[in-house]
Amino acid sequence: MSFVTIRAHSWLNSYKITMAQKRKPKLAVWKFASCDGCQLTILDCEDELLTLADKVDISVFLEASRTVKKGPYDISLAEGSITTQHDAERIKKIRKVSKLLIGLGACASAGGIQSLRNFTDVKDFISAVYPSPEYIETLDTSTPFSRHVHVDYELQGCPINKHQLLDVISAFLHGRKPNTTSYSVCIECKRRGNVCVMVAHGIPCMGPVTHAGCSALCPTYNRGCYGCYGPKETPNTASLSSWFKRLGVNEADLVRYFRSYYGNSEHFYKESKIHTKKRD
Amino acid sequence: MKNDKAKIKTIKVDYLARVEGEGALYIKIKGHTVTDVKFKIFEPPRFFEAFLRGRSFCEAPDITARICGICPVAYQMSSSHAMEDAFGIRVDGQLRALRRLLYCGEWIESHALHVYLLHAPDFFGYDDAIQMAKDYPDIVQRGLQLKKTGNEVVILIGGREIHPINVRVGGFYKALTKQELNTLTEKLKRARDIALEAVRWTAEFDYPDFEQDYEFVSLRHPDEYPFNEGKLISNKGLDISVHEYDNHFIEEQVAYTNALHSKLKERGAYFVGPLARFNLNFDRLSPLAKEAAHSAGLSPVCRNPFKSIIVRSVEMVYACDEALRIIGQYEKPEIPAIPFQPIAGTGYGCTEAPRGILYHRYRIDDNGRILDAKIVPPTSQNQKTIENDLWQFIPKYLDLPSEKLKYDCEKAIRNYDPCISCATHFLKLTIDRE
Ligand code: SF4
Ligand code: SF4
Numbered sequence: 168m169s170f171v172t173i174r175a176h177s178w179l180n181s182y183k184i185t186m187a188q189k190r191k192p193k194l195a196v197w198k199f200a201s202c203d204g205c206q207l208t209i210l211d212c213e214d215e216l217l218t219l220a221d222k223v224d225i226s227v228f229l230e231a232s233r234t235v236k237k238g239p240y241d242i243s244l245a246e247g248s249i250t251t252q253h254d255a256e257r258i259k260k261i262r263k264v265s266k267l268l269i270g271l272g273a274c275a276s277a278g279g280i281q282s283l284r285n286f287t288d289v290k291d292f293i294s295a296v297y298p299s300p301e302y303i304e305t306l307d308t309s310t311p312f313s314r315h316v317h318v319d320y321e322l323q324g325c326p327i328n329k330h331q332l333l334d335v336i337s338a339f340l341h342g343r344k345p346n347t348t349s350y351s352v353c354i355e356c357k358r359r360g361n362v363c364v365m366v367a368h369g370i371p372c373m374g375p376v377t378h379a380g381c382s383a384l385c386p387t388y389n390r391g392c393y394g395c396y397g398p399k400e401t402p403n404t405a406s407l408s409s410w411f412k413r414l415g416v417n418e419a420d421l422v423r424y425f426r427s428y429y430g431n432s433e434h435f436y437k438e439s440k441i442h443t444k445k446r447d
Numbered sequence: 448m449k450n451d452k453a454k455i456k457t458i459k460v461d462y463l464a465r466v467e468g469e470g471a472l473y474i475k476i477k478g479h480t481v482t483d484v485k486f487k488i489f490e491p492p493r494f495f496e497a498f499l500r501g502r503s504f505c506e507a508p509d510i511t512a513r514i515c516g517i518c519p520v521a522y523q524m525s526s527s528h529a530m531e532d533a534f535g536i537r538v539d540g541q542l543r544a545l546r547r548l549l550y551c552g553e554w555i556e557s558h559a560l561h562v563y564l565l566h567a568p569d570f571f572g573y574d575d576a577i578q579m580a581k582d583y584p585d586i587v588q589r590g591l592q593l594k595k596t597g598n599e600v601v602i603l604i605g606g607r608e609i610h611p612i613n614v615r616v617g618g619f620y621k622a623l624t625k626q627e628l629n630t631l632t633e634k635l636k637r638a639r640d641i642a643l644e645a646v647r648w649t650a651e652f653d654y655p656d657f658e659q660d661y662e663f664v665s666l667r668h669p670d671e672y673p674f675n676e677g678k679l680i681s682n683k684g685l686d687i688s689v690h691e692y693d694n695h696f697i698e699e700q701v702a703y704t705n706a707l708h709s710k711l712k713e714r715g716a717y718f719v720g721p722l723a724r725f726n727l728n729f730d731r732l733s734p735l736a737k738e739a740a741h742s743a744g745l746s747p748v749c750r751n752p753f754k755s756i757i758v759r760s761v762e763m764v765y766a767c768d769e770a771l772r773i774i775g776q777y778e779k780p781e782i783p784a785i786p787f788q789p790i791a792g793t794g795y796g797c798t799e800a801p802r803g804i805l806y807h808r809y810r811i812d813d814n815g816r817i818l819d820a821k822i823v824p825p826t827s828q829n830q831k832t833i834e835n836d837l838w839q840f841i842p843k844y845l846d847l848p849s850e851k852l853k854y855d856c857e858k859a860i861r862n863y864d865p866c867i868s869c870a871t872h873f874l875k876l877t878i879d880r881e
Contacts, residue, residue: 200491204516204609210564211608213595217587220577231564232575233857250491280513283498305492326516326609384606388613389783390620393509395610423502428513 192241192340195227197261199247199254200281200309204326205272206230206246212329219333222340238264242339248274248281248309255306255315262316269335270312273325273428277397280325282309282431309431320345323378325395325428331380348379349400352392356383364391371411373424376402376434397429404438418442470865472856474837479845484837486830486860499820504530504789504811505616511807511822512610517560520553520601521800522807523614524675525822529807530616533794536787541780542618543675544773545604548628549614550674550798551770552600555638556608557801558721558759558766559597561864562645563590566756569858570652586648589641593763596638600631600770618784628774635774639767643739645760650743652757655855657840658750661832662714663723666799672731672765673724675798680727682748683714689797692806698823709828716831719803720863721758722749733772736765752836752862759864789815800825802864826865833863 196206210216210231219225226236243265249255262268273279285308312318322335322345331347338345352374356363364370364386372391374383378399385392398404408421416424425439475483495514502510507526512519524546531538538546563586564576573579580587598608604623605611613619664685666677679695680686687695699708711717726747729737740746740761745754791813797806803825810818840859844852 200493202513202516202519204513204519207516207609210560211598213591213598216591217577217580217584220580225577228575232577234574234578250493254491280495280498280510281493284494287498325513326607381607385612385620388606388619388621390612390615420503423506427506427510 191222191224193226193236193239194223194336195238195240195243195261195265196225196230197227197243197245197247198229199245199258199274199312200250201247201272201274201279203230203246205275206244208271208327208329208332209244212333215333219336223336240265242267242269242336244269244271245312246271246275248278248311249315250281250306250309252306258312258315267319267339268312268316270318270321271332272322272327273395273397274309274311275318276311276313276321276323276432277429278309278311278431280428280430283426284309285431286426311431322347323397324380325397328380350379351375351399351402352377352379352381352383352386352396355379355381356386359383359387361386364389365410365414369414371414371416371424373407375410376404376407393427394424394435395428398432398434402434404434405441408438408442470860472837472860474841474856476841476845479842481838481841481845484834484841486834486837488826488830496820496822499809499817502817504533504809504815504817507809507817507820508614508616509610509612514822514824516609518553518557518800518802518805519610520549520605520614521798521805522822523605523611524550524798525796525800525805525807526809527614527616527796528675528798529794529796529809530811531787531794532796533792533809533811534616534787534789535792536617536785538618538785541778542622542783542785544777545619545622545780546614547674548770548773548777549601549604549611551766551773552597552604554766554801555597555642555763555770556594556601557597557864558763559590559594561801561861562649562756562759562763563587563594565864566858566861567649567652569854569861570756589644593638593641593645596631596634597766599634603627603631615784617787618780618782620783622780622783624779625777628777632771632774635767635771639735639764639771642760642763642767643735646739646743646757646764649757649760650745654751654753655840656751657753657836657843657859659752659836659839661718661723661750661752662711662716663726663748664711664717664719664804664828665723665727666797666804667727668731670731672728672733672769673799679797679804681711681717682727685711689795689806692795692797693808693821696806696823696828698827708831709823710831716835717828718752718832719825719828720755721762721801721803722752722755723803724799725749725758725761732761732765733768735768736761739764752859755862755864802826803828826863829863829865833860833865836862 243261270276322331335345356374365372370391373394374392376398377392377394378396380396411421421442422439425435429435471487473485508523511522511526514522568576568579576587601608606613662681662683664681666673667680668677678688695712697710697712729747743757745757793810795808797804806823808821812818836859
């Protein structure tokens, strides 16, 4: 299994192309295997939606509009993961007609919850769900876009945070880098002045290894983080695992913790593998 | 992926893959006869029922929320209720009220999204609400405000609007204070005014003359408009407890769609969602919502599916009213969740998602692990009815140019709000004329 780390390196270059043009930048929104939540985030920007529609030319956004304008597009936002051959082809076509390709959410950047199929034989899944499995066309795996094409930027979260999304779009419009940070949920948690649920109450919390972006939502609501923003940069997963064990988490449950919304991301995948072996 | 026949035979029709999003429609017309109608869902399957196996019962509300970003609360409510059923516990009093309030928020935001952003543009000939906003800026702005208030309810109680984090089996991780809930009061009052306006506005739309003899199915509670619980009833004699669901409903797989078709064993296609709830529970609406319905010329039984948009608006009035009532009577519960021990067993849960009944069934082992899961979302239950509508609807409009016919068929499908990407403008329509 190989993993690709995405950085915003082509961001400013792409932007220069856009600066030169007079017309409104063309924005396209695409959907792959997903719950629709990340693209719904755009419509959940109730106060900003009409302003956004003023600043960019929303050329494709099938969740919201029948209009489909031809590419090329200055910026493509895509949610979901690749689970069919057809979609593997489709993301390539979208890449070709997009100056910037931005992946939205856990599905786009790690394969999402549906990547749990990667740990088993997908045929068992199909026959568990469908009485006539031969009608169903699907790949054995659910993979992020970066496994198939070059992706310019990935916004993490299941679902993404709408303020971050607006920031990414406005970063594009203003030729700067997005303001998303790479530290952990713990930092946000401390800033918020929460009592640490792990230290104070012994509740397992994925905060130390999880990417910030939610303002430490779960600890604020008295529960442990379950890692829905995926791994932070260089997380110390081994250390967290030993903490969890001290709190009484067994190997099987450790595997579950790492194997959920970001189970297919490099760091969480590796950590879950270690404990699968120990368990077996 | 050819499997051997023997394998197929051994498998029962009791699992459903989560499918939403990408849909297609295929219509075949020979001369003046419609010879084929296929409403297809080709959203790739995501296998939730399969990978829920082996997960802990306490993960179900978080994981099943990810089936749908538009109605995650519905998944959290149905799964929590099913687990509580398995463990023999009941969430009552203020915790129950808080759940109901959370659901009010989801109904408001989901209905406002559908009424203003997805369905209304159809009645005016726009491709989307953004275009519509150029001519009707105030209406679209108010729709967005209404939707925002729904979301604010979900954010406050659930933590965030998509995939809330505060719901758990037994109640919540954190119970809100009265003061916190009071911050919603003024907003909800304004939202209720907008919803009343929505009823008046949608009542004036031009509706096609189209009525069918549907079997409407919804929950029915002894004294409430249904959200989280009740019996399953229909206008054609169904009257069962949620535990009996599997005895009366079956699912069939058809070759051309990735969604299973749901049917009533006795009678076939049925209709779930706002129109069904309204027709079967009109007497449980608040006085204001009833009055709004009457002034819009709407009373049960309404058999015109296009009028679902008025019914959604009436339900928004109700949801605002109900939310205000709950907040008015609220007192912070002593504990955020009732304590329990997971035990082996089977649990059933059915709640009213904005789009209709959402059924969950889980079998749990001694360690609280899920052995198997069955989830039947509203869209799969309405799928057959959607197709039937098209079979009846198209012949009346055969002489229209293909583009116009396509537009009207899309509009007819959107009556059901069959989960967002299907519901919106995602349909690829092929008309074959011979
Ligand atoms: S509660 Fe979780 S996120 Fe907050 S400081 Fe503790 S470990 Fe970190
Ligand atoms: S699971 Fe973690 S990352 Fe996700 S919302 Fe909760 S605290 Fe934030």
